[in-house]
Structure formats: structure tokens, C-alpha cells
Amino acid sequence: MSAQQVPGGPVPGEGVGAGPGEAAAVGAPRRGNETVYFALRNPKLLAGAVVVAVLLVAALAVPPFLGGSPNAYVGPQAQPPSAEFWFGTTNFGQDVFAQFVHGLRSTFLVGLLGGGIAALVGMVVGFVAGYRGGLVDEVLNMITNIVLVLPAMVVLIIAAAYLEARGILVQSLFIGLTSWPWAARAIRAQTLSLATRDFVDLARLSGRRAHAIIFREIAPNMSSYLFMTFILLFGGAILIAAGLDFIGLGPPQGVSLGLMMHSAVSWSALQLGMWWWFVPPGLGITAIVGSLYIMNVGLDEVFNPRLRET
Amino acid sequence: MWRYFGRKLFVYALTFFVAVTINWMIPRFMPGDPVRSMLARASVGNAEALEAMRAYYSSLFGLDLPVWQQYLNFWGSLLRGDLGTSVWLFPTPVSEVILGAVPYTLGLLVPAILLSWIAGNKFGAFAARGRWLDNTVLPVGYLLTATPYMWLGILLAWSLGIVAGIFPTAGAYGFALQPSLSWAFVSSLVLHWFLPFLSLFLVAFGGWAIGMRNMIIYELEADYSSYLEALGAPRRLVRRYAFRNALLPQLTGLALQLGTIVAGALLTEIVFSYPGLGNLILEALNNRDFFLLQGAFLFIVLGVLIANFVIDVVYVLVDPRVRVQMQGGAA
Amino acid sequence: TGGGGGGGGAGAYPRNETLYTTGTQWGPPSNWNPIMNWTYATGTVGYAYETLFLYDPLADEYIPWLAESGEWTGEDTYELRLREGVQWSDGEAFTADDVVFTIELGQMDSVPYSNLWNWLEEVEAVDDHTVRLTFSEPRHQEWANWIYMNAIVPEHLWADRSEEEVSSGANENPVGTGPYLYETHDEDRMVWAENENWWARDLLDLDVKPTYIVDIVNSSNDTALGLLTQNDIDISNNFLPGIDRTITGNPQITSYYPEPPYMLAANTAWLVMNLERAPMDDARFRRALAHSIDMQRIVEGPYSNLVEAADPTGLLPNWDDYIDTALVEEHGFSHDPDEARSILEEAGYSDTDGDGMVETPDGDPIDLTIIVPSGWTDWMEAIRIISEGAKEVGINLNADFPDDAALQDARESGDFDMLINNERQISNTPWVYYDYLFRLPIQERQTTVNFGRYENEEAWELVEELARTPVEDREGMREIISRLQEIQLTEMPAIPLWYNGLWSQVNNGTWTNWPSSAEDTPDHMPTTWRGYNQLGAILTLTEIEPAA
Amino acid sequence: MSGVSLEVSDLTVHYRTLRGDVHALEGVGFTMADGEIMGLVGESGSGKSTLGKSLIRMDSRMRHVRGTVRLDGEELPIGDQAAMTPFRYHRVSLIPQYSMSALNPTRRIGRMIDELLESRGVRPASVRAELLRRLDLVGLSGQVLRRYPIELSGGMKQRVVMVLSTLLDPSLLIADEVTSALDVSTQRAVAQTLVEFRDRGYLAGMIFVSHDISLVNQIADTIMVMYAGKPVEKGTAEAVVNGPRHPYTRMLISSLPEVGVTHAERRLEGIPGSPPGLLDPPRGCRFRERCPLAFDKCDQEPPFVEVDRGHWAACWKAG
Amino acid sequence: MLRLDRVSKVYRVGSFGRERLHAVRDVGFEVRSGQVVALIGESGSGKSTIGKMVLGLTSITGGAITFEGTDVAGLRGHRAHKEYYRRVQGVFQDPFSSFNPVFPADRVFALIRAEYFPEVGEAEWRRRIEESLRVVRLDPAQVLGKYPHQLSGGQLQRILIARALLLDIRLLVADEVISMLDASTRIDVLNLLADLKARGMGILFVTHDLSLGNYVSDTAVILRRGAIAESGPADRVFTNPLHPYTRRLLSSVPRLHRTWAQADAELPADDGGCPVHGRAGAGDGSATLVEVEAGHFVGCAGDGEGGPCRPDPRA
Numbered sequence A: 001m002s003a004q005q006v007p008g009g010p011v012p013g014e015g016v017g018a019g020p021g022e023a024a025a026v027g028a029p030r031r032g033n034e035t036v037y038f039a040l041r042n043p044k045l046l047a048g049a050v051v052v053a054v055l056l057v058a059a060l061a062v063p064p065f066l067g068g069s070p071n072a073y074v075g076p077q078a079q080p081p082s083a084e085f086w087f088g089t090t091n092f093g094q095d096v097f098a099q100f101v102h103g104l105r106s107t108f109l110v111g112l113l114g115g116g117i118a119a120l121v122g123m124v125v126g127f128v129a130g131y132r133g134g135l136v137d138e139v140l141n142m143i144t145n146i147v148l149v150l151p152a153m154v155v156l157i158i159a160a161a162y163l164e165a166r167g168i169l170v171q172s173l174f175i176g177l178t179s180w181p182w183a184a185r186a187i188r189a190q191t192l193s194l195a196t197r198d199f200v201d202l203a204r205l206s207g208r209r210a211h212a213i214i215f216r217e218i219a220p221n222m223s224s225y226l227f228m229t230f231i232l233l234f235g236g237a238i239l240i241a242a243g244l245d246f247i248g249l250g251p252p253q254g255v256s257l258g259l260m261m262h263s264a265v266s267w268s269a270l271q272l273g274m275w276w277w278f279v280p281p282g283l284g285i286t287a288i289v290g291s292l293y294i295m296n297v298g299l300d301e302v303f304n305p306r307l308r309e310t
Numbered sequence B: 001m002w003r004y005f006g007r008k009l010f011v012y013a014l015t016f017f018v019a020v021t022i023n024w025m026i027p028r029f030m031p032g033d034p035v036r037s038m039l040a041r042a043s044v045g046n047a048e049a050l051e052a053m054r055a056y057y058s059s060l061f062g063l064d065l066p067v068w069q070q071y072l073n074f075w076g077s078l079l080r081g082d083l084g085t086s087v088w089l090f091p092t093p094v095s096e097v098i099l100g101a102v103p104y105t106l107g108l109l110v111p112a113i114l115l116s117w118i119a120g121n122k123f124g125a126f127a128a129r130g131r132w133l134d135n136t137v138l139p140v141g142y143l144l145t146a147t148p149y150m151w152l153g154i155l156l157a158w159s160l161g162i163v164a165g166i167f168p169t170a171g172a173y174g175f176a177l178q179p180s181l182s183w184a185f186v187s188s189l190v191l192h193w194f195l196p197f198l199s200l201f202l203v204a205f206g207g208w209a210i211g212m213r214n215m216i217i218y219e220l221e222a223d224y225s226s227y228l229e230a231l232g233a234p235r236r237l238v239r240r241y242a243f244r245n246a247l248l249p250q251l252t253g254l255a256l257q258l259g260t261i262v263a264g265a266l267l268t269e270i271v272f273s274y275p276g277l278g279n280l281i282l283e284a285l286n287n288r289d290f291f292l293l294q295g296a297f298l299f300i301v302l303g304v305l306i307a308n309f310v311i312d313v314v315y316v317l318v319d320p321r322v323r324v325q326m327q328g329g330a331a
Numbered sequence C: 001t002g003g004g005g006g007g008g009g010a011g012a013y014p015r016n017e018t019l020y021t022t023g024t025q026w027g028p029p030s031n032w033n034p035i036m037n038w039t040y041a042t043g044t045v046g047y048a049y050e051t052l053f054l055y056d057p058l059a060d061e062y063i064p065w066l067a068e069s070g071e072w073t074g075e076d077t078y079e080l081r082l083r084e085g086v087q088w089s090d091g092e093a094f095t096a097d098d099v100v101f102t103i104e105l106g107q108m109d110s111v112p113y114s115n116l117w118n119w120l121e122e123v124e125a126v127d128d129h130t131v132r133l134t135f136s137e138p139r140h141q142e143w144a145n146w147i148y149m150n151a152i153v154p155e156h157l158w159a160d161r162s163e164e165e166v167s168s169g170a171n172e173n174p175v176g177t178g179p180y181l182y183e184t185h186d187e188d189r190m191v192w193a194e195n196e197n198w199w200a201r202d203l204l205d206l207d208v209k210p211t212y213i214v215d216i217v218n219s220s221n222d223t224a225l226g227l228l229t230q231n232d233i234d235i236s237n238n239f240l241p242g243i244d245r246t247i248t249g250n251p252q253i254t255s256y257y258p259e260p261p262y263m264l265a266a267n268t269a270w271l272v273m274n275l276e277r278a279p280m281d282d283a284r285f286r287r288a289l290a291h292s293i294d295m296q297r298i299v300e301g302p303y304s305n306l307v308e309a310a311d312p313t314g315l316l317p318n319w320d321d322y323i324d325t326a327l328v329e330e331h332g333f334s335h336d337p338d339e340a341r342s343i344l345e346e347a348g349y350s351d352t353d354g355d356g357m358v359e360t361p362d363g364d365p366i367d368l369t370i371i372v373p374s375g376w377t378d379w380m381e382a383i384r385i386i387s388e389g390a391k392e393v394g395i396n397l398n399a400d401f402p403d404d405a406a407l408q409d410a411r412e413s414g415d416f417d418m419l420i421n422n423e424r425q426i427s428n429t430p431w432v433y434y435d436y437l438f439r440l441p442i443q444e445r446q447t448t449v450n451f452g453r454y455e456n457e458e459a460w461e462l463v464e465e466l467a468r469t470p471v472e473d474r475e476g477m478r479e480i481i482s483r484l485q486e487i488q489l490t491e492m493p494a495i496p497l498w499y500n501g502l503w504s505q506v507n508n509g510t511w512t513n514w515p516s517s518a519e520d521t522p523d524h525m526p527t528t529w530r531g532y533n534q535l536g537a538i539l540t541l542t543e544i545e546p547a548a
Numbered sequence D: 001m002s003g004v005s006l007e008v009s010d011l012t013v014h015y016r017t018l019r020g021d022v023h024a025l026e027g028v029g030f031t032m033a034d035g036e037i038m039g040l041v042g043e044s045g046s047g048k049s050t051l052g053k054s055l056i057r058m059d060s061r062m063r064h065v066r067g068t069v070r071l072d073g074e075e076l077p078i079g080d081q082a083a084m085t086p087f088r089y090h091r092v093s094l095i096p097q098y099s100m101s102a103l104n105p106t107r108r109i110g111r112m113i114d115e116l117l118e119s120r121g122v123r124p125a126s127v128r129a130e131l132l133r134r135l136d137l138v139g140l141s142g143q144v145l146r147r148y149p150i151e152l153s154g155g156m157k158q159r160v161v162m163v164l165s166t167l168l169d170p171s172l173l174i175a176d177e178v179t180s181a182l183d184v185s186t187q188r189a190v191a192q193t194l195v196e197f198r199d200r201g202y203l204a205g206m207i208f209v210s211h212d213i214s215l216v217n218q219i220a221d222t223i224m225v226m227y228a229g230k231p232v233e234k235g236t237a238e239a240v241v242n243g244p245r246h247p248y249t250r251m252l253i254s255s256l257p258e259v260g261v262t263h264a265e266r267r268l269e270g271i272p273g274s275p276p277g278l279l280d281p282p283r284g285c286r287f288r289e290r291c292p293l294a295f296d297k298c299d300q301e302p303p304f305v306e307v308d309r310g311h312w313a314a315c316w317k318a319g
Numbered sequence E: 001m002l003r004l005d006r007v008s009k010v011y012r013v014g015s016f017g018r019e020r021l022h023a024v025r026d027v028g029f030e031v032r033s034g035q036v037v038a039l040i041g042e043s044g045s046g047k048s049t050i051g052k053m054v055l056g057l058t059s060i061t062g063g064a065i066t067f068e069g070t071d072v073a074g075l076r077g078h079r080a081h082k083e084y085y086r087r088v089q090g091v092f093q094d095p096f097s098s099f100n101p102v103f104p105a106d107r108v109f110a111l112i113r114a115e116y117f118p119e120v121g122e123a124e125w126r127r128r129i130e131e132s133l134r135v136v137r138l139d140p141a142q143v144l145g146k147y148p149h150q151l152s153g154g155q156l157q158r159i160l161i162a163r164a165l166l167l168d169i170r171l172l173v174a175d176e177v178i179s180m181l182d183a184s185t186r187i188d189v190l191n192l193l194a195d196l197k198a199r200g201m202g203i204l205f206v207t208h209d210l211s212l213g214n215y216v217s218d219t220a221v222i223l224r225r226g227a228i229a230e231s232g233p234a235d236r237v238f239t240n241p242l243h244p245y246t247r248r249l250l251s252s253v254p255r256l257h258r259t260w261a262q263a264d265a266e267l268p269a270d271d272g273g274c275p276v277h278g279r280a281g282a283g284d285g286s287a288t289l290v291e292v293e294a295g296h297f298v299g300c301a302g303d304g305e306g307g308p309c310r311p312d313p314r315a
Ligand SMILES: Nc1ncnc2c1ncn2[C@@H]1O[C@H](COP(=O)(O)OP(=O)(O)OP(=O)(O)O)[C@@H](O)[C@H]1O
Pocket: D015, D016, D017, D022, D023, D024, D042, D043, D044, D045, D046, D047, D048, D049, D050, D051, D061, D211, D278
């Protein structure tokens, strides 16, 4: 699984500091209609968005129609996909499809919360460190580096193992609190470069306060970048959560895609050839996260003319 | 330069300190008593006998001391390389348990990391700016990195292992074999290693390929590339330079990704019942073996820290820019 | 297929001489210390170390093993006659000193059987092969249990060991009297090789068939199932969901019974209620709850018929003999929601606020939680069903899955509503069960028994009486047990749910003639679980045959 | 200084953009004599860099619409990337504006130069001595070859690039804004070095792009002024600075303050208005909008004609 | 009005801030109302740093900056700064980076209004904007509501000045306001500065272009490595440069009607020695300035790092 499984590349602004994305942020002000123009014509962005949207709609709209608990024993045991049970049934006769759509829900939720918290922390730390500089920067940087080198997944395993309440919220919180460092670093680098821009000084000359400068002057310039960061964190959170669920450290109640894989494996679905039990959840995760990543490339191309196909 | 490393070392030391402290703290402030858990499995029907044993083992593990003293003792023994005794695999020292598992984990991780890094970078560089490759391979790469490690493992185990029967899906080598340098043993070792390796490799490969593809595009647009092209340098040379320069950020990426890949290896090991740290951690979890869990955690953190430091050093050695800056040379 | 079928190559164990087992060892083998009976490597007791007797629950008989015989020579004295001609694997002779030494080890607090000395006064070697014990309190049932449960260690090697070495030493070079010798171990396996000089060859004309035993460290169920179907292992003592389908589909794979429940029973899973809390303190409520449980659904659902619903007495099938059927007839229970509802109504539990759930007679709402450790998937499924059943009759009972450690803590301190527990295993006497249900006094922490904190002096008196009853006195035992059953069935301090199976499935590809319910096969326990070799499982190894 | 070395005629280059083609160069024609240093000046966006790029390497968005470029009588296949390659470096070379970042940061300079030379079919050893001599000329020791770019100061890098770019004695060197980031004193040194290179025959002709006409005037033999994608005037530096014919040139020159001139004494005036967009350039004279002399005829395009010996201008009133 | 008194600035640089960089050393001069002071020097000589210190954007390491009696370094808190900016404003070198690219250019006005004139009504505010735009000779209709990228550098630069005018400022710090502009628009902005000066505003005009410095300024301050090399009335400094550094700068300026060689020849003869210590050269380059003629100060030609003075080796 992949704790902050942020692919080496799409982490913008990492490395020597002048990674991809720099231009995206700094060259931000494309004319609005131009952005839309490119967005609508970017196959990567569109394809990714469509997949995510379809899964999101499935997660939000389908469960009410199914009614009842996704864990209820509704059908014959261990049936392959059929007209009645689209994704087949589990060892106990639970409807895999029902579990899948419910699982999608918690997957999105974890992504949103975990990614959101991580983005929030990353932003605050990154902005403050980058804008304030000096000792504040040093200290924040130190903290960032510490959290960065701690293998998040392993920390989470330890934490989750001793945790009494293992709800999806707690899980998201923990994921959020461990996966922000790279985002903070990237945002800090961006902020550093933006903070030297004259318009920041001009805002100070206009009597603006520091927080207003950060959030009303600097942040809007990085909006596309921040959005992309959030997408990556979102995907990363989903993957971490799936990993935790898979080793049985997920929320014990309810369903999630990781938990489905966990159940499938612990009830010998592989040996019994019940592929319909373990393929959909993994596919769901891959589809969501993969589509997010691909959307991210698309966005990068939209915001950053240098990357466009020529 | 030394100051740079000194500072790096300081950060790592601090990280280690924090990690150790967190690690020490968590089990002690959470409910449950490791000794009770351990003895819960003892078929001691008699409560008195059990109570006597509990007292005995608690003092054996030093759990009856004041908290601050436990903390100091923890550091003390840690510095002596003593990670305590495993509760689950009593009375094996934790360090011994871990050392038994580490070769397997490293055997998976090191080749997976290195090969995926090398192959991914080569491939990414190859795909970049090739219209056809870029558009087909790129999404595949992204899907690969988006694949949960364990799921890829499950798919591989099921398809190539169970259905096709080509590869074994459990253990490190055939159960009939004894470690030796024989062909049978080595081939069995490799067969068992292959699928877990492959699933780690594939996921990481996707990430590196994409990372490289993105990096090299920037490098190909860099000023020095344009200059070379304007002077009519062949594309080969330009790409070679770009590749080398793009590789450097990828090296930092490697440091950043280590934790993730390690986590991936843990999950993969669980899927393939590979006798490495991953399975150890899972069992330590299931058996409430705090000491083993802590040990494994520390070991991994230490490993990641060391690897990070090595990458830092390598980075400085291969990138003249950083080196010069650190020597306070001209900017 | 894992090279499992290998052979030929250097360092390989010939497949047809090797028995592959799994299901006992949950981690790398870590010690071979028979004193640490919860953690020693598979086979440490049984393969290497041996006990004075074996007890075969299927036949309900004690089999003299290192001892030739043992009998109560007086009210408080017991004399053991040891077998002559037994040798430790280092060549030393096995003598009465070894037995005396082993029993005296119990004077160390950290030795699990230290409580033996609460009622044992003295142990002495009368001669080289006779040991005499003098008890302060003759607890026959417990002593009968002790003599087959605890392995004898060699005095000549252990005499100098400190308490730490005895209680927590790894004992890396196990020197025992048993049929196997330590060969090697690795992260994921434990290997034993046959002891050519095993005493039972000559003295009992017994012979263990496999030259090597390779015990494979447990991985997932899934892996075990895969290894089993591919004949990479011969016997798996794992709980393998779906094995029923494999057994029906693959004639080479068998279990003890060819049809449900497939497995022998190993222990009873109890629904433990906290009797210190309302409304669980009300026997009528407990009874109603018992009627609400749809055991059939649990058995067919999560267990796919791999287990059997427990008898209302909770006594394992091998104790059938002790079940007072008349009592069961009168006080037993079964899934019957209507009955449950009417019991509740009679007892004054009714739905006064119209939420569909009953309130206590005092009108307090009921909101109960039943817990099992998170990750114990079969139990998790089971309590989901129990909670559904309870809700159906109007009891607001919800399932929750705390972490195992938290659960243990709650269980011991009495901070829970309900939980499932299966502490006590199959053994020579139902006394262990009643000790489990009724033990007094209630401690601040109830570590192993009476988690529900049921207080009934009368019942406890009976249990103590039972403890002192000689094991040969069947009638006396039956009588006491019958009285205990009455208390249990009417008071219901805990509700027996189902019998957990002695999970065991074998592949007959390499070794055949495994124990089974069929006529012409041996009847021993087909398992490698710790503590089961003493229950006759070791004999299984003398009965299996290489496949043709 | 004899003979025509560069002959550009009717060169038209567009940038492809979403909104259509940007007519960055429109019908540009001029000639350069052998050994001539031509200064190219004009407002930002007038097409100076585009012209420079067209002559050596078009980027992927540029489209060669029409027109020819002949270097020493041989036509340059400027629209064809592959066919241009043999000419690059050997015949046409470039000193880019970004000299500071033009060197591969992770290669030692000497090695990079060797690799580049080898890839262009030149044995590094054969030019080694010359390389060292020229480095020496610009005040660098051979040591720099063993350094990484970051170890050199900006000025040193600039000099290395100058030497490297001219190492193969190209017929035409394009220097695009090479000094705009420099201090006046460094700027002077660099400019003078380029002249010296020409004098020593390291390069046969040079187009020196700058927006600072005073600087160009210091070193150029001829000056070409561009406006909105077209040359408006070309002549000897002398003639253009002292006797500008095109009103744009005239206004440009008169808006330059010189040391000594103060606001109090003489208030200078800029050129009102701004240049036309090139997406859809106006017909006729492109300067018409801002030109004080504009009259009816200006809605026809004025030809770029020789108004004096060696002095061309594109204005109906220039005659 | 504005007074700098032995102002210095030390930056901590290097990998870990261990090294110190004296960006400004002991600089002192004065800007009076209705006066333009040109701050001239090479890149890195500390011009912008001085500008930023005056604007309170950078802390002062040593010395004092006082504006109409208030100590700029002593400004504490947001409110005090705000009041200071009511009277002192700045315009920066790069007009494109002075605007937040994601917002319309007139947001700079909105900011001023939000912070300083929240009470002013919409119509009145608009009137004020239009008025100040007209002062900088911009057509309000052409620039209001446009995004920065839709406007030219000259327009943007003038918007910035208009913005400062909204505040009724007494001092304007103009940091290289023209270096990014085309020659044709440059002069317009310069003329505008001259007009403002005529209205009584004090201007600190930072530039590296000597010809431009001379065009509008009354006083010229030549900076070298953070220290003043020469200062005095603009015409004196330009016609009679005494410091070798000033001379070198002047001789390097490309002029339209003189070649470099001619310019070299025209410079008043240089005796090749230190203007303070003479040919022998004994000073250490510290910033003791000598007044050579009324208001015309010149510093030692030492290397500024404590080395003895000698004619600048780079000349
Ligand atoms: N990549 C491009 N895509 C579209 N238009 C472009 C591109 N590059 C330049 N242009 C346009 O082409 C015209 C000429 O640009 P060019 O860069 O040649 O001007 P320049 O004279 O070099 O200006 P400067 O002095 O600012 O460098 C301008 O109108 C510019 O906007």
C-alpha cells in the first residue's frame, strides 16, 4: 500500500525546488476562459474526472436504493456475479455490490477528510514557514523533516494498533496528521518564491496584515497548485486507509474497500476462486486514485502551458 | 559541507529521538497489559498461579517501575542494542526476532527499490515527449502507482500463483528444503521471491516512470537544453544531459518515497506470507507484542533514516550544485 | 508448487518420509521450553518432552506413558510407578529424580503449575522408579489433569538452572524422552527428526512413521488452504473457511467427519454476561436472551457448518455421559423468539416508550453492547447475528469490536455488558468447566474464570467437592455434575453457544490412515495444537501410513 | 568588409497560437556584409528575438511562412529542423540571453564542451589549443574547464559561453540581449570583447540584438530598427543615429535622455500610444497610429527602400 | 524630511546563515520635500535594500532612518506602520510582479481603500481614482477592470504611482521604476516623477542608469558595495566625478553621440589616486566621506573590505 504514495514525479516543486508545478503556480494567471478552454479539451483531465464522478455518484446515489446493511446476509453464499447480485456474493451471502458502493463512500470520505486535514496542515505550515522565514521557518522545517522521514504507514500501524476508537474519523485524522510534510515543503517553496514578489511588498505597503497577505494575496496565486496538492493528498489518504484496513486496523464497523479485501483474503477467497470478492474493491481504489492522478497531470497541463502537447 | 552533514545528522537524530519517544509512549498510555495478554494464552487455569506469573513477568519486563525510569531504561537498553524481549515469541530477544526477518525484507526491498528506480527512470525518460508512448504509457503508469500494493499482490498471487500455478504464493522457499547453495534451494528461493518482488516493483516502477517523465520534460525545456539544440547537438546528447539532471530530483524523490515503499513491502509480505518484517509486525499486532512492535518500528525508522542519510550523501556527491553551495562557493 | 514436492536436491527432506504440518505455530519458533506451555515450538511437548500419562478424551482413558501406573495409596498419598528403560535423548536414564525435580519446579512462582503446591505437601523418590506424593488436600480431578498435562524435564540438565532460565529460557537444545529430536528451525518452520532410540519402540511397540516433521508457521488461512490443496502440507490445524466445499470437492482432502460439523469439538464458546449489571443480573432476562439467539444462522453463516451448536449445558460431546438429559429437557433452551418475548413480558420487560425495544421493569431504557476482539472475523459475524436476534425480540443489543487488549482489560475488570469467551479446552474432566463458571471468590480482576462475576456459594461448594472426587468415581462425579447443571441451566450465568472445532484437515496424498469417524481408521486427535499431544494426538503419528 | 554574407528576403514567420497566428515577422528583407556587426533594436515585442531564432533554430510553435535566408550564398533551410543541423554551430551560432544558465549544471565545463564538439563531428583535441587561447583572451585560465558552471561567477559563465559559441568560427553569430542583465561596466567589457572577436576573425558577421540603441551604437557597424515585426530602418550606425529617416527611429532617439540632459533644462517626450497587436496587424504602415507625420498614403504599406547609399527605410516620407 | 544616518544592513547568508553580508554600510543622506535623490550603483550595491529599509520592509541593522522626526525602525505594530504608509509609499522595479496576477490591476486601489478609506463612498472613491489616474496621464476607461497582463509595463508602473498618490504621500521610494520599460515609455514615467517633484513630493529614485539619474534628480548618491562612494548635487557628480568608481561607471555608460573611447577621453583627468588619501593611498576604505566642494562628498577608493585604497583594479 502506500502511505503518502505520492508518485515520485507528480510531487511538484520537490527536489531541487524547481520541479514541475513551479511554473503552474507562478504562471497562474491564464485568462479564465483559456483555462476552461484547455480544461475542456484535455483528455486526461476529462477521462479522470468522468471516472471519479461516476464512482462518486455510485457512492452517493446507489446505497439508498439498496437499502439495509451492506453486511446483511441477503443471498446464497459465494455466488459469482449474476443478474441479481451484480458483483456476486461473499462467503456468507453478502452482496458484494452493496459492499462495494458503501465502501466507495468511506473511501471518498477518508480521502476527503484525510486529504483535507493533510492539505490544511500542510498549507498552514508551508505558508507560515515560507512567509515568516527565520526562526519560525527553521522550527517548522525541522518538524516537517521529522514527520517526513518517519514512515507514515508504520507510524499509523503503531498508532492504530493501540487506538481504542478506530472510527473513520480518527483514521482520517491520523492519516491527515502524518501525510502533510511533502505538501508543506512544496507549499513552503512556492510561498518563498511568491513572497519575494513585489506585490507582496506592495500589499504590506497597503497596510495588510500578515495573514491577509498569506491567504488573500499569496494563496490565490497558488490555487491551482493547492488544488493539485489536495488531489495528491486525497489519493494518498485513500491508499493509506486501504492499507490499514487491509491489515485489519481499519474501522471495525461498517465497510470499506480495504476491509473488503481484508475479508476476502481472510476468508480464503483466493483459494476458493472467488475473484469477484477481491477484484472490485482494489479496482475501485485503483480507479479512483489513478483517475485523480491522471486528472492531476491534466490539470498540470491546463495550468502550465509548457507541458501542453505541441 | 561537514556543517551540512552535521545538521542533517542532527535532524535525523532528533527524528530518531521523537520516534523513539512516541514509540515508547504509545503502548504505555493505552489500555491493556502486555503481560496479561501474553499470559492470556497460557493455559493456566488457576488464577493464583496466573497472578504469580504476572508479577514475575512484569518485573522481568521492567513494567513495574515508575514511568520515568522505564523511559530512561528504555533508552539505556536501546543504546546497548537491547530492544527487549518479545512477548509473543518469548523469550527471544526482539533484536534477534527482527534480525531473523530483516534479510527477507531487505531481499525484497533493495532489489525492488533499485530496479524499479532504475527501470522506471529509464522508461520514463524514454516515454517523455514521445507522443504515442506518452499518451498510452502515462495513464498506465499512473494506474500502477495508484494500485494498492496488496491488491496487486493479491491479483498476482491469484492469477500467476493459484490459477496458473507458476509461482508459489507463500513462504520464502520450499518447505522441503534446507538453506544451502544448491540449485534446488536457490531456484525455490527465487521462485518464492519473485511475485512479492514483482508487485512491489510494478507499483514503484509506475511512480518513477511518471516522475522521470515529468522531470525530464522540464529539463528538456531548460536553458541549457535549448542552447545545446541551438548549437545543433544531437537529441541523444541533449536527452542524456536532461536524463542525468532529472535523475537528481528523482533521488530526492527516492528518499521521500522510502517510507511508502517500506510500507508497501510490509503489505506485500502479508499477502505472500513472506517471512519478513511485515508479517512480523502483523503478528506482533495480533499478539499484542508491544516490544516486538516497538522494535520493528524502531528498526524501520532507523533503516529509513539511514537510507535517507545515504541518499543525502550521494546527492551531495553527484550534484555539483549542492556541493558548491555548501562549500560557500560562488552562487 | 513451492518446490514442496522437491526432494533429491541437497538438504531437502524426502517428501514421502516427511510430514508437513501447520496451524499451531503463530510465529518463528522461539523456545523449546516445556514449562512455557503457551509459547513453546510446536511439538516441544509430545515430540521432545513427554508426560507421565496421556489422556485420550475420545476413549476417555488415561494411557500410561512415562509412568507405568499411578494410584492413590491413601487418602492423601499418591504413588507413581515409572517406566523402566526410558532414556533421555542424551543417553542418560530417566528416573524418579527427574519427576520429583519437575514437580518441585512448581515451587517457583513463575512456573504455570505453581498452584499445585497449594495442595501438595511433599514429593519424594521412593526408589529409582517410584515417586510418592503427599497432598495437603487431595484434589483428584486436578491431579489427574496434572499428570498428563505437564512434561517431565531432565534433572541432570535442569538442576542448575535459575528461575529465569526455567521460566523464560529458550532451552535451545531440548533434551527429552520423546520420539523426535530437534533438527532445525527457521523464520517460517520448525523441523523435527525421528529419534531412533525412542523408548516406546521397544517398550510399547510403537513407531512414529514420519522421519521428519516440518511444522510450518501459520500465515493466513488462505495460504494454508492453498498449501493444503496443493499437497504441500499434510495436515492443517487452521480454521479454514470454505474447507467444507474443498472437502466435498476433493476426495483427497478429508477431516474427521465427512459431513458437518466435519471437526471434533475442542471447546465451548460461551456468551458471557456481566452479572453485576442490570438487566443481566436478572436470570429471566438472561434466559430470554438465550432464546433469542439463532444458533443455526451462526453455524450456517460464518461457519458454513464447520461447528455445531452447543448443548444447553455447554458440555463437550466427549462429556455426553455427564449430561443430565432430563434436566436439559426441562430447562434447556433453543432459538425461539416468541418464547423470548413472552419471558421478557412475564418478567416485566416491555416497550414503554414505543421505540420497539423493551425497557427494564423499572422503565430504564436498555442499551447493551456485545463485544469480541476486532479482527476475529468469525466471531464478529457471530455477534452481529446475535445482536440482530436480540433486537428482534426487543433487546437493544449492539455489536462492537474493540481491540483485543482493550477487550481483555474490560473482561478482567468487569467493564463490559456481554462478550464471547472460550477459555476452557477439552480435558479429562468437566470440573474445568464448572471451575470456569462458578469460581469464587470474585476478585477485583477476574483473570481466567467467572468473567460474568456470578456469585453462588452453593455452586462453588459443589465444584470444590467435585475437585476432590476421585476420577474413577463416575457415579459421584455424575451426581455432583447433575446438580451443577441444574444451577447452570436455571441461572444461566453464561450461555453456551457453539463448540469450536478441533480444526483439522488433512491431505491424504502423502500420508493416509488419518483418524476419522470411519470404522477402520484410528481414533485419536488429529492435531498438532499445543497441549493436544498429551490428549493422544501423538498417537496419530504412529498410525498414519505412507500413501501407496 | 566586402561582399554580402547574409541575405534575408521576404522572411515571414508566424507563431501558432490558439487565437490564430501571431505575425511576428512580416516580409523582412535585409542584407549583411561580410564582417558586419548589425545592431538590431526595437521596442519589446517588435520581433527581434524572433528574427534571431529564425536564423538558427525555430521553436516548435514557430512557422516559417515564406521567405529565404542565404548565408554566404547558400540557402539556409530554416524551416527544416533536421536540415538546419549541419549549419548550426559550424556556420550559424548563438550567444543566448540566458548565458548564466546555458551550461549544463552537472557537467564539468570542459567535458561538456568536448561532448558537444564530438557530437558535432569535431575532434576536441584539434581545437583544444585554440580554446585555451580564446579563454585566455577573455581573461579565463584553462582551469575553468575543470570547474562546474556553478563554481563560476555570472560574468565568467558569460565569457565561457562567448568563447564556446564562437569556437568554430561561425559565419554568423546571433547575440540576443546578451548584455541586458549586466552592469554598465561589465556590459561594456562584453560588448567590446565581441567586437574584438570579430576583429580577430572568430566570427564573420554578427547580429547584436538589444533594445538599447545607445549600446548598439557603440559597437555596431550598421543598425536595423524594427517595429511591429518589420524593419523600419537600416543603415550605418552613424547614419541611423545622426540622421534617422524613419519617424519612429527619430522619436526613439529623441526620447533617450543622455548624461547631462536634465528635466529642468529640456523636457524629453516619449512616443505616445503603443505598438499594434500582431495577431491581426493593421494594413499599411504599422507605425501609422503613433506617427505624427502620418497621412493618407500610409494606409498602404511603405516599401523598405534604399533612401541613401546603404541606408534603407520604410516610410513614405523618408525619401 | 527623510534622513538616513549611518545606516547599515547585514544579511545572514550562506548555507545556514553563518556568513554575514554587509549589504549597506554607514549610509547617510537626506531627502527633502520637492527633491529627487538618485541612488545609483551597480547591481548588488545595496540600493534596493536601502529602499526597503526606508519603507520598513526590512529591518535596519545599524544607524537610524527618521522620517519627519519619527524613527522608522521604531515603528511598532501594524497601526504605526499603517500610519507611516499613509505618508510614505513605494513603487518597485518590476511592474509585472507588483501586481497580483490573479486579480484585476485595480485591486491595488481597492486595497488602499479597504485599509485607509473604508468610510469613503463608492462614487467619491471612483472620483479620486480617476483623478489620480489622470495625474499619471492614464485613461481610466482603458485601465480599470483590466488584468495586469492586459496592460503594458508603462501603464502598470503608472497605476502604481497613481495608487501612491491616493494617499497624499510626502515621500515616494521609486526603486528602478523604469529599468523594465521600453525606451519610448521610460521617458514618460521619468517626466511624471519630475512633475510629482514639482508638486513638493520627496522622491528617492533608485536606478543603475546614470543618464536617467541625472535627468530628474537634484542629488546623486553613488553606492559601491553598500557604501557611499560619492554624493552631491547631481550636476556636480556627473560633470565632475571624483571617485574612480563613479568615473568608471560614467565611462561605461553607452551614449548615443559619444563612443566609449570618446567618453573616456572627455572625462576630467584622473590622477589615478584615492580622492581622499591621494596617490599614496593609505585609507582602509571605511566610509568617511570628505567634502570636496559644497555638498559634494567623496569616499576613499579602498576596496571597501578594509583593504588599503588604490585606484580601482577593475577600471
Ligand atoms: N511563443 C510565442 N507564441 C506566440 N507569440 C509569441 C511567442 N513568442 C513571441 N511572440 C510574439 O511575437 C512577437 C515578437 O516577439 P519577440 O520575442 O521576437 O520580440 P522581441 O523584439 O524580441 O521583444 P523583447 O525585446 O521583449 O525580447 C511579439 O508580439 C510576441 O508577443
